[in-house]
Amino acid sequence: MANIVQFENVGLRYGTGEETLSDVSFTLASGSFYFLTGASGAGKTSLLKLLYLAQRPTRGLIRLFGEDAVTLPRKRLPGFRRRIGVVFQDFRLVPHLSAYDNIALPLRVSGVSNSDIVAPVREMLAWVGLSERAAAKPPTLSGGEQQRVAIARAVIGRPEMLVADEPTGNVDPDMAERLLHLFESLNRLGTTVVVATHDFHLLGRIPNAQMMRLDGGKLLDPTGALRIPPPFAA
Numbered sequence: 001m002a003n004i005v006q007f008e009n010v011g012l013r014y015g016t017g018e019e020t021l022s023d024v025s026f027t028l029a030s031g032s033f034y035f036l037t038g039a040s041g042a043g044k045t046s047l048l049k050l051l052y053l054a055q056r057p058t059r060g061l062i063r064l065f066g067e068d069a070v071t072l073p074r075k076r077l078p079g080f081r082r083r084i085g086v087v088f089q090d091f092r093l094v095p096h097l098s099a100y101d102n103i104a105l106p107l108r109v110s111g112v113s114n115s116d117i118v119a120p121v122r123e124m125l126a127w128v129g130l131s132e133r134a135a136a137k138p139p140t141l142s143g144g145e146q147q148r149v150a151i152a153r154a155v156i157g158r159p160e161m162l163v164a165d166e167p168t169g170n171v172d173p174d175m176a177e178r179l180l181h182l183f184e185s186l187n188r189l190g191t192t193v194v195v196a197t198h199d200f201h202l203l204g205r206i207p208n209a210q211m212m213r214l215d216g217g218k219l220l221d222p223t224g225a226l227r228i229p230p231p232f233a234a
């Protein structure tokens with residue numbers, strides 16, 4: 001299976017302080033499911049930001065979709081970002097737009113015509129169980145409903161990779177399970193999924209999922225040992 005992501009000795013420093021991420025090396029295989037775990041402050045959100053190109057590393061190599069993402073020209077960023085769906089920790093829904101219009105946003109930004117938007121948005125609303133709430137605006141939706149709108153919006157552009165930051169942080173265990181099933185069904189269609197979570201109950205729920213663990217900005221291997229960076233591969 002081809003690698004969709006490769007990190008080699010990646011470091012990230014905000015300002016002049018200590019490195020938030022140090023010597024992080026890993027590959028993500030296309031079509032696989034990954035959980036990213038670690039204590040609060042371990043660097044999970046920072047690592048995800050590098051993955052969805054919201055942040056550039058201060059050192060190291062990142063290859064994404066087979067290309068060098070560190071030196072990617074700015075004008076190519078939007079095209080790359082469209083290939084990655086992101087579910088933010090704080091949803092980031094547009095409050096004055098309905099659930100329907102929030103989900104439609106990525107297609108509108110890509111220039112899809114209004115008539116071609118209707119069917120996929122309805123399909124997404126049904127997929128996340130919110131057909132009846134299409135006209136509701138985010139402030140009138142529950143946390144779990146907002147989360148499902150955010151997931152539908154992240155997925156409607158059929159991204160090759162889905163990155164979700166604590167997607168079950170604001171919902172009860174039943175809803176967490178339902179959300180995880182959405183990610184699992186997407187993964188079965190071939191999307192690479194990366195879910196950052198504190199929720200250890202979730203970790204055993206996807207039998208084939210692989211675990212990545214951060215501790216103080218360093219990636220540990222599954223036994224808890226520090227992961228040794230693999231030799232540089234061109």
Ligand SMILES: Nc1ncnc2c1ncn2[C@@H]1O[C@H](COP(=O)(O)OP(=O)(O)OP(=O)(O)O)[C@@H](O)[C@H]1O
Nearest residue numbers: 014015020038039040041042043044045046047198
């Ligand atoms: N924009 C920023 N500027 C400066 N420091 C930052 C910034 N973003 C994160 N940090 C620091 O980097 C460290 C890692 O934060 P990060 O949010 O990546 O951790 P996390 O594992 O996602 O935590 P949580 O589980 O609480 O969301 C923290 O010490 C945090 O204060």
